[in-house]
Amino acid sequence: MSFYLADMFRAFGPATFIAALYAGLLLKAARTTLAAEERLRRHLTFIAVPALIAGIAIGAFAFFWADGAAALTEAKMVMEGACLAAALLAILSAPFALRFSAARFVALPIFALLVAILTAQAALVFADDTTTHALTATSVLNTELILNVLAVVIAAAALGAFAAAVSHAASRTPLIGLGLLVLAVLIEAAVWGGDVMLGLLQVGWLQVTSARVSLVAKADYYAEAAVYAELVLALILGAAFLLRAPRPAVLSDDLAGQARTERRKLKAFALGERRWFRGLAAAMTFIVASMLYYDLYASQPPRLSEATPVSVDDQGTVRIPIDQVKDGTLHRFAYVSSDGHRVRFFLINRFDAEHVAIGVVYDACMICGDKGYIQRGNEIICIACNVRIFVPSIGKAGGCNPIPLKHEEANGDIVIAQLELEKGARFFSEVVSTDVTDPVTGEPLVNTDAPFSFEFEGRTYYFTGEDSYDAFRDAPEKYSHEPLAPARVSWQPED
Amino acid sequence: MFTRLLQQSFRRDWRRKLLAIFTIVLATTLMTALASLSIDVGDKMAREMKAYGSNIKVVPKSDSIPLTIGGVNYNPLSGRDYLNEADLPKIKDIFWRNNITGLTPFLTLPVTLGSAEDDHVPLIGTYFHKLMPVEGFDNFFTGVTVTHPFWQVTGTWPEEDSLDQVLVGETLAERQGLKPGATLTLTSAEGKSRNVTVSGIVEASEEEAGGIVAPLALAQDLAGLSGKVGSVSVSALTIPENSLSRKARSDPSSLDAQQYDTWYCSAYVSAIVHQIEEALPNASARPIWQVADSEGVVIGKIQLLMAVVALAAFASSAMAISSLLNTSVMERSREIGLMKALGASEAAILSLFLGEAVIIGIIGGLIGAALGAGLSQIIGLTVFGATITFPGVVVLVVVIASILIALAGSVLPSRTIAALAPVETLYGRR
Amino acid sequence: MLQASSDELEEFETDSESQTRPVIETRGLTKRFGTVTALDHIDLTIRAGEFVSVMGPSGSGKTTFLNLISCLDTPTEGSYLLDGIDVSTFTEKERAVMRRERIGLVFQQFHLIPYLNAQENVMLAQHYHSVVDAEGATRALERVGLADRAHHLPSQLSGGEQQRVCIARALINEPSLILADEPTGNLDAKNEHLVMELFSELHREGRVIVLITHNPELGRRTDRTIWFEHGRRVRRASEAA
Structure with a gap:
């Protein structure tokens, strides 16, 4: 349920905000007479509803038409390009719409376009996001299905309330509303622009350069935060609106007659504005709370249990007494390789106390990578793909089983050679800072500060300068055969 | 106001x-x-679809069209096609082999107890706790104790591969007044007969209640079907079904290459079923969903x-x-x-x-x-x-x-x- | 009885009134129901501070006139300016705003909500106008002499008292105009006198009151009487005298 709620807000939130700001500016321009305002309100509703439906239909159609990842990328690219154009049109027309009431004949069609295109894009994103989540596990009506559908409905209602409140607030603070509209579009434009560029790179219409790739990567990195940025803008709008709103008047005793009636009207107006503000605040609180709940809590993978750091003895081995690890729980250890990779591995008794058979494996999977495994009750679970691992099979390769780690048993100890742990460096991406030496010059340096690095045969080498880097790259075999130096561990285990 | x-x-x-x-x-x-x-x-x-374990039934291909009406199997080919016992370890050789926690073969045939005038009762041959030779698994024990942990036995389990020990279903035992230690003569339709000892009374599902559960070897001997099994129950650790696996279940060929890879390399029951069918070409596998099927x-x-x-x-x-x-x-x-x-x-x-x-x-x-x-x-x-x-x-x-x-x-x-x-x-x- | 032309009447009004701000101005105000013309080209100006009675036989169009000037209905033709605002083309919503802010209505049948007490009945008008103000409602009831009856239900009040609650309700939003339709029609002589006294007082305070009545007695207590007959304004001989 929380996923659908959060994702509705993520997908449709920015679109709602931008369209509502624009509608608010139009509303301000029309606030000449009560009838004119009413008429515009009616027009906006009559436009927004079909535009929303059309947008959702377009988005859904595009999603079903786009069979396969490439077609989907193209569809997204086209949609986001259209969004950019529509948003630009809106920004350009907004000052005129605010200034000249006759401009609404242009502004209303632009509003329709804006709503339809932004909705279509959001619907496409939403449809794409939800493919990895099941709305329901079965076609028979069930609790999960109802809650998920309800989440979508509630989110739509919250967005509706948010849109109404934003447009009201923007109509009261039109200049700030205009500024925020520009900012909101800029934020989304960065996201859309990044996606469009990525699409162009993918379909080969744009040549791949490192600058472009880094730009796309940056846009993608910040895309997650974009919706929060939009919410910050909404917060600014709310604050500005609250500051501009009159304070509810006090009906003091010495007032009488006309003055008292006037004061009553002012009070009603102020209370009405307060109500709008509270509505905006409530909608925003709900949106932010449900997104934060999902992003910070519900979507977080379970945490790995703490890994005991191990170091190598003078024989170049790691020894772990079997008695320490035969209780049937997962015992996680971590070794820092000479190139600074934190190699996690775990030991577990595959059978019971009477039949001790210790499985010794890396805390990583060939398919899912180094997310690791957790123990929940009697089950060992791969965090990445959620599959339950058949405990007696731990230590055997295949499926999503943890990668076996070569070891021996001697004198009641599990003995792991340092070389084997060094080999494991390739499976793990986590790097801690450690002292290394430049294989070419022999100079000592800290791996995380090294300006150059090169991966060769599953091991990362670090260099003090470009010269040694180039020298190594040209003939890696020449330098890489150095014996493995014992790693000097210079990191603190996390708590 | x-x-x-x-x-x-x-x-x-x-x-x-x-x-x-x-x-x-x-x-x-x-x-x-x-x-x-x-x-x-x-x-x-x-809940069933989202469980982290599934049961899969593997039957010969010609048997897969269910024609069971009112509890009577009308499939005319039934009883003619069998799976080979020797092929069973292949199930432990699929991509998700580590997720197969157990597999139990079954071979059912009608037998009479004692004299020939008696009613036919089903004799179900199976593994109880058998060491299966599987490459890479030196001690893979499987059988009903693994795949059907709810089976309860009063007395002792028969020895694996023995030809003279059986379990009797609770209803049958009550009807015939059988206790652990009693002896029976089982005669099959083929005319073969064996004297057996009742090692225990079994409480299992409805099918077993009115029948006899015997080591697979005994059933094969009585049926004259050496090395054959009628069906296999497989227990597997799986991940919950989602829209991808549902799409794959209806038609794996509807997936594009990337989706197919994701599906094949995820422990969906449909993927495992698919892989079992790949491993045993003449078999048909199907997940068993108790609630969904009833x-x-x-x-x-x-x-x-x-x-x-x-x-x-x-x-x-x-x-x-x-x-x-x-x-x-x-x-x-x-x-x-x-x-x-x-x-x-x-x-x-x-x-x-x-x-x-x-x-x-x-x-x-x-x-x-x-x-x-x-x-x-x-x-x-x-x-x-x-x-x-x-x-x-x-x-x-x-x-x-x-x-x-x-x-x-x-x-x-x-x-x-x-x-x-x-x-x-x-x-x-x- | 003479039928006067609009020009004449206009002249008459201009003569008789000092040039204060017009509150009501109608020009060719016409209302037709199907083929029946209920009100036929009425030109009329009522200025600030006037106490005017509208008289005429049944079916003369005086109630239709009241509905139009109280913004309850729209004219078929002509214009109507209330406080200088042309309301003849207003939508229902806009007319509702005019009603709540500029018009106080007093009815022959009182039309008090039976389950709300006197104070709450007054507060209902405040509620639809802006916000409720119990203090203000109490003062309005004091003004009509019902301070001790504020928490009585209409059924516990006499006819005269009910009508005074109704007047308090009409006054509460400080309207530009008080319109009373046969306010004493259901009252005995004593209460009639009380209510008329109240209207006179309000008039002296400078409020514009339009009284619609059959009763010539009441008509005489106003500054000016406007006569309607068959949907037209007529000039009575007695009036000119």
């Missing part, structure tokens, strides 16, 4: 409000009962009917509310006219009636949900012979539905309100 008006409206007109609440209670009781029956089964099915089928078929009934209840109660409210609006037309004359907006007047409708809806919905919960238990007991777990979400759904009923019923009255001219109601003339 708004609450004061609402309060007074209820105090003054409580008979009509009570009638409206009663109308909604009737509809929502029905809705609750139907919805909770359906949702209970749906939840059970969802109650789920029933509910799935009558779901539409339930929806229609619920909709009818919704519509009729909305109409009843509509006429009740309309009468109330007519009666209070002077009041409404006055409010309009005082400059009340239509929305302000409407909100008064909508507020009433919502309160009526909530009260009626809650009462209806409570009554419906009771009704669903009665239906559950009489129809399914079991109480149902009342799904809490039904209360939410029903209250929302009853508010919607009340609001739908307010559409017509609100038009009446809009059409009321204060001129007419205040002066009674134009």
